[in-house]
Amino acid sequence: MGQAGGHPAAVQTPHTATGLDNRKLGMWAFLGSECLFFGALISSYLLYRGRSIVGPYPEDVYDIPYTSVSSFVLLMSSLTMVLALNAIQRGDHRKLRAWLLATALLGITFVGGQVFEFTVFVKEGLTISRNLFGSSFFVLTGFHGAHVTVGILMLLTLFGQSLAGHLPTERALRVELIGLYWHFVDIVWIVIFTIVYLIP
């Protein structure tokens, strides 16, 4: 087994019917179900779009340059996440911790930006109960933000485990599973950014 691409030093085929690790299979099944969860929220947003009878309306509150920077931050956190996985698979635990911390910090920056954005919207009169746009927007982006927050907590847990020496190379799957969750949260934002913010 080559190491050029940074694949695990010793991949063992799990003793399961599929030959795949059940935890990873479970994570993919969970992510498949999450598509339906976010699909419901995005559909609700689309259903209510343009049906608010009082303002503020999207064009009154959206700050595209600001949200673009937030999107870029989250996108780059996917890079640091995959580099963290690559580091543990190569047995480089110092780099693993550095990339995990970088991912968590980028995630915190994104969530912080979202909290700031929400605060500005509320100051401009858009609350969750103000109109249909407010209700669907805050529920959709709020649930996404909650997912990012859970991801940050898991990343910091991994960081702590690595510091305590409880995350050896043989347990790289833990990083991979949390990485899958993190990338999923990123691709959901890719959809939200386009459908909610960019498409008029």
Place this chain on the structure above:
Amino acid sequence: MATREQAETHADATLPPEDIEHPGPRQYVVVAVVLAVLTALEVALFYMDFIPQPVVVGALMILMILKFSIVALWFMHLRFDSRIYRRLFITGIILAISVFLIVLLTFGVFLRD
């Protein structure tokens, strides 16, 4: 090291092709640069008022699907891992798109504008 073709054959026999070589850090950085460029393109399209709106919407949707696929295939390793993972995820996506497209069409969301 197993080749991709060998691994695909394994997948058909339900054996996991998980020993396909994953990309290295340099390739991941290249993928991230591509994603950043696509994002910049999306934002630029938003400000191009001279382009007809249906064209902008179409282009934005294509860019979104492209970014989505790149992250799933490269960063989530669907391009390299067992086909079973891919099938599970794609089933979720297809189910979500079909169910909610039916809902949106029923309520005439696309006819409203």
